[in-house]
Structure formats: structure tokens, C-alpha cells
Amino acid sequence: MSAGSNDKPFAGQQVVLAGRLRVLTRRDVRTIVERGGGTFAGEITPRTTVVVAPPGFEPPAGFGGELLDEAAFCRRAGLPDPGTLAQQYYSARELRSMYPALRDEHLRYLARWGIVRPVVGRYSFNDLHVLRQAAIGIEQGMALPALLRSLSAEAQGQLEFEFQPRSDRAPARVVSLEPRTSARARSPEREQLIASASQALATRYFLEGAELDDGANRDPEGAAAAYRRAALFDPQLVPAIVNLANIYYERDQLVEAEALYEKAVRVDPDCFEAYFNLGNIHHDLGRFAEAVAAYREALAINPAYPEAHFYLAVTLEKLGRSAEARIHWREYQQLAPDGEFVELAKEFSEP
Known part of the structure; x- marks a missing residue:
């Protein structure tokens, strides 16, 4: 094989x-x-x-x-x-024994902000210096937002944050073909296309792809092939375009993913998933102003999506716009009171 x-x-x-x-x-x-x-x-x-x-x-x-x-x-x-x-990498359990002030959530925060780079859940000798500094800051009662800013600035020479690695951040996926509420009226020609045999085949292949794209035995290769067939029969089938782009995104094929997300928003200007995922790509490529704009477009369509508020807040922090970020830290708390990073959001939402 x-x-x-x-x-x-x-x-x-x-x-x-x-x-x-x-x-x-x-x-x-x-x-x-x-x-x-x-x-x-x-x-x-x-x-x-x-x-x-x-x-x-x-x-x-x-x-x-x-x-x-x-x-x-x-x-x-x-x-x-x-x-x-x-022998040369340290597990979370070993780090907690070395630095008792560090808790699992602290390690997740440090990794999410790109300050340490764990390898399959383990930390290298190079991470020990910053982890020791983090432990000292926590023991001294340093506020977590200030600690993250300080460690990030020291590591990169400026106030620069990173999201969790792309492969760990799941893109927003379209799971059904239910019509969206939109002010954009479909043309008669488009309505005829929906009723055509091609549309029926496109729907069939989309549903096949969606089934392969989910569950314990997920098959991204098979799902991608089905989404491509769906888009072949209906080039304007936005759910197939978005979900195919997601597979490219998960593979770090950002150029291909970006082109498909942009196609999706041209076809459907109300496609929340495409705007949100474009925001992620812009950030990953260092285009922070564009990321902010894309996240704002996503939130204009779906203001109740907590992750969009979270990632917009992080991007604004990266740009030094903490006052604007606080609005979205607070929105994240309200929308996801049991979210994984709600405690972090609470600390950053304070002036």
C-alpha cells in the first residue's frame, strides 16, 4: 500500500x-x-x-x-x-508537577495564542522557558490577559497573537439544503434550474457528500469527490461549494479554499459560513484587516454565532484594538456561557 x-x-x-x-x-x-x-x-x-x-x-x-x-x-x-x-518532550501531567500553578486551561490558552507549540499534546524543552514565566506570572497574581500579551510580545517582538492551528479549528459547515432567508430574489431561470434534473442530481451528490463528511468513519476524499460532482451539475449550489472549500481548508490548501469561499459569497451574499471561513483564512495569511471585515460580514448575517465573536475579538486584540474587542468578548460570554474559553473572555472583557 x-x-x-x-x-x-x-x-x-x-x-x-x-x-x-x-x-x-x-x-x-x-x-x-x-x-x-x-x-x-x-x-x-x-x-x-x-x-x-x-x-x-x-x-x-x-x-x-x-x-x-x-x-x-x-x-x-x-x-x-x-x-x-x-524523553525530550513533556506531557501536561509532567508540566503540572514541575509548575503547580499551571493548569490544563492555561496550557490550552498558551497553545491557542501560539505562545507554545505542543507536538501531539507534548511540550519541548524550548517551551519550558515560556511555561516557567507563565507559572511565575500566575503565582504573582498577574491577570491572564496581561500575561498573554506580555509573553506574546516577548516571543514575537510585538503584540501579535495566533489562533489555534488551522487543523484544530473546524470551519463552519453547511449541513442541509434548506432555503435561506434572503432579500436576493431568484431569477425565473434559476427557479427553472432548481426544478431540473440537473438540480436533482446535484442534490443527490451533495447529500452523499454530507454523509461521507460526517461521523466516526468520515471520508474526506469521498466527500470531496461527491461535492465536486454536485457542483458540476449545479455550479451555484453554495452548500457543496462551501463544504468542498472546508476540506481544502482542513488540508491547509488555503488558496483553493479561499477561491471557493469567494465564489460562494458571489453566488449567495448571505452565506454566513463562507464569510466566517474567509475570516479564518485571512487571519492565517496575516491579512488581519481583511479578517476583521470578513468576521463582521459573518456576524451581520448571523450575530448569534459565538465563535465568530471570539475570533473577531482575538483579531482585534492582535491589531491593538482592545476597546472594540471587549464588545465581542462579552458577546461570546453571553452566547456561550459554558464555552471552553468563557473564563478567558471574561478576563479580556474587563477594561
């Missing part, structure tokens, strides 16, 4: 974890596989092409794919070997 490219080593592969590994967790393996362009499945089936397993595992009779141990899996993924991960 051939491997994928160096940047997408599991492209086209369905990978199953069979048993407990020495260092990597199930969540680690799933993240690595999906970042590598593959699909992670819960059990071995005829579609399974790669099994990752501990020593002594015997694959079922008839299995014709690859059997990788933990070390081989790390090599395929371009990661340090398990021994190096265990």
Missing part, C-alpha cells in the same frame, strides 16, 4: 488504532491521521488500509493493508520517535 505525500502522509488512507500504544493516545493518533489527510476509523473493515498497533497484535484474517507499530507510525507522520517524545 503506497503512502501519501510528505505533507499528507495518510492521504487516501483509512487508519485504525488497534490497542494501547506506549506514548501516543487514541486522540493523538486520530489528530495525526486527520492532519495527514487520512480518515480515522473505530474498527477494522474491508476499507481499512493501515492499522496502528502495539507489539504482538495479530490482524484479522484477510487483512491486506499495512500494520504499523508506534515507531513506524511516527516515522510516517514525520514525528520524533516514541522514545524521543517520551
Whole structure:
């Protein structure tokens, strides 16, 4: 079975974890596989092409794919070997024992802002300096917003924040073909197209793609092919365009994703998902003013989406516009009172 490219080593592969590994967790393996362009499945089936397993595992009779141990899996993924991960990288538990003031949420905040760069949930020796500074600041009672600004400014020489890595930030997906409320009237020609056989085929392929694009056995390759067929039969089928763009975005193919999102908003100026995801791309490419504009367009369409308020607030903070950001920190709190980062939003919303 051939491997994928160096940047997408599991492209086209369905990978199953069979048993407990020495260092990597199930969540680690799933993240690595999906970042590598593959699909992670819960059990071995005829579609399974790669099994990752501990020593002594015997694959079922008839299995014709690859059997990788933990070390081989790390090599395929371009990661340090398990021994190096265990010896030269520090787990969250080890860091908490070294720096008791650090809690799991602090580590998530630091990673989300790009101040540390964990490798499959572990932190390198290079991260220890900033983690020690963070622990000292927390012990001294330093407010978290001030601490994040200080650490980020020291690391990058300016007030510069980063979002969580793209592969961890799920784009907004269209899940149905229900009509949207829009002031833009469809032309008679468009209504005729919707009623045509081509539209019926487009709908069929979109629904096929949506099914492949979800669930424990998600198949991004199959979903992308179905979305392309849907867009072929109906070039103005915005849900197919957006969801295909999302797959490109997850693969870090930002140029292709951006072109599709822009096509989506040309066809449907009320497409919230396309504007929100364009905001993410603009930020990832360092175009912060454009990111702010895209997030504002998204919120004009759907002001009740908490993540849009959150990411707009972060982008405004990056531009030094904290007063404007506070509005959106507060909106995030109200819309997501149980959200993962609500405590962070509370601290940043204070003058």
C-alpha cells in the first residue's frame, strides 16, 4: 500500500488504532491521521488500509493493508520517535508537577495564542522557558490577559497573537439544503434550474457528500469527490461549494479554499459560513484587516454565532484594538456561557 505525500502522509488512507500504544493516545493518533489527510476509523473493515498497533497484535484474517507499530507510525507522520517524545518532550501531567500553578486551561490558552507549540499534546524543552514565566506570572497574581500579551510580545517582538492551528479549528459547515432567508430574489431561470434534473442530481451528490463528511468513519476524499460532482451539475449550489472549500481548508490548501469561499459569497451574499471561513483564512495569511471585515460580514448575517465573536475579538486584540474587542468578548460570554474559553473572555472583557 503506497503512502501519501510528505505533507499528507495518510492521504487516501483509512487508519485504525488497534490497542494501547506506549506514548501516543487514541486522540493523538486520530489528530495525526486527520492532519495527514487520512480518515480515522473505530474498527477494522474491508476499507481499512493501515492499522496502528502495539507489539504482538495479530490482524484479522484477510487483512491486506499495512500494520504499523508506534515507531513506524511516527516515522510516517514525520514525528520524533516514541522514545524521543517520551524523553525530550513533556506531557501536561509532567508540566503540572514541575509548575503547580499551571493548569490544563492555561496550557490550552498558551497553545491557542501560539505562545507554545505542543507536538501531539507534548511540550519541548524550548517551551519550558515560556511555561516557567507563565507559572511565575500566575503565582504573582498577574491577570491572564496581561500575561498573554506580555509573553506574546516577548516571543514575537510585538503584540501579535495566533489562533489555534488551522487543523484544530473546524470551519463552519453547511449541513442541509434548506432555503435561506434572503432579500436576493431568484431569477425565473434559476427557479427553472432548481426544478431540473440537473438540480436533482446535484442534490443527490451533495447529500452523499454530507454523509461521507460526517461521523466516526468520515471520508474526506469521498466527500470531496461527491461535492465536486454536485457542483458540476449545479455550479451555484453554495452548500457543496462551501463544504468542498472546508476540506481544502482542513488540508491547509488555503488558496483553493479561499477561491471557493469567494465564489460562494458571489453566488449567495448571505452565506454566513463562507464569510466566517474567509475570516479564518485571512487571519492565517496575516491579512488581519481583511479578517476583521470578513468576521463582521459573518456576524451581520448571523450575530448569534459565538465563535465568530471570539475570533473577531482575538483579531482585534492582535491589531491593538482592545476597546472594540471587549464588545465581542462579552458577546461570546453571553452566547456561550459554558464555552471552553468563557473564563478567558471574561478576563479580556474587563477594561
